[in-house]
Amino acid sequence: xxxxxxxxxxxxxxxxxGTTVRLYVAAxxxxxxxLFVGLRVGAAGRDADVDFYAESVRxxxxxxxxxxxxxxxxxxxxxxxxxQPRDEEVTDVAGTYAFxxxxxxxxxxxxxxxxxxxxxxxxxxxxxxxxxxxxQNVVDAGFRAQEHGLQALSVSGDAAGLWEASVEAGRExxxxxxxxxxx
Numbered sequence: 800x801x802x803x804x805x806x807x808x809x810x811x812x813x814x815x816x817g818t819t820v821r822l823y824v825a826a827x828x829x830x831x832x833x834l835f836v837g838l839r840v841g842a843a844g845r846d847a848d849v850d851f852y853a854e855s856v857r858x859x860x861x862x863x864x865x866x867x868x869x870x871x872x873x874x875x876x877x878x879x880x881x882x883q884p885r886d887e888e889v890t891d892v893a894g895t896y897a898f899x900x901x902x903x904x905x906x907x908x909x910x911x912x913x914x915x916x917x918x919x920x921x922x923x924x925x926x927x928x929x930x931x932x933x934x935q936n937v938v939d940a941g942f943r944a945q946e947h948g949l950q951a952l953s954v955s956g957d958a959a960g961l962w963e964a965s966v967e968a969g970r971e972x973x974x975x976x977x978x979x980x981x982x
Contacts, residue, residue, distance in 0.1 A: 800926075802921070804920050804927065805882070805950065808823075811954040812872075812920060820915070821863075821865065821911050822958060823950070824918075824919050825856070825907065826921045826953045828856045828903055829969060830946070830969045830972065832852065834896040834929075835971060837977065838980075839852075839897055852904060860962065869908050869909070869913075872908045876905050876908065879950075880916045894902065902931075906921045915939045925956060927947070
């Protein structure tokens with residue numbers, strides 16, 4: 800499968816220990832978290848899903864060891880409406896970005912539990928796909944380029960400021976998507 804993840808990032812993920820893989824996916828999930836949480840908070844019957852998402856992203860940052868319940872979290876996440884098969888395409892803005900956020904978290908949890916570079920690359924690919932779509936719909940946005948840069952930082956061995964940069968990038972994405980839902 801051809802992915803959007805830079806080849807240099809992919810090569811690093813293939814050659815590092817599980818801690819770096821877990822840090823990489825935690826950062827990807829953090830950047831997507833505001834999209835899921837912000838677009839689903841207050842929706843009828845979704846409080847537990849929003850809490851689950853936020854708690855899972857928080858727990859992913861303990862990258863020194865895999866989550867003991869990563870597989871159970873994946874199964875719980877796969878029951879979310881965003882990841883259920885449907886006859887119709889998701890076409891609304893909020894639904895599209897909530898789907899990608901859920902997909903990123905799914906791959907992040909898989910990679911966290913397994914240490915699999917392939918799952919980590921799939922996580923990064925889903926985030927880059929979402930940001931590419933956002934770039935197509937917002938003039939001069941640059942979100943995909945920003946995601947590429949933050950993914951490279953995640954595997955650089957110098958993760959100083961990664962959490963802060965990921966939180967800020969996530970907020971910026973949410974503000975932009977929210978603006979698209981209003982317009």
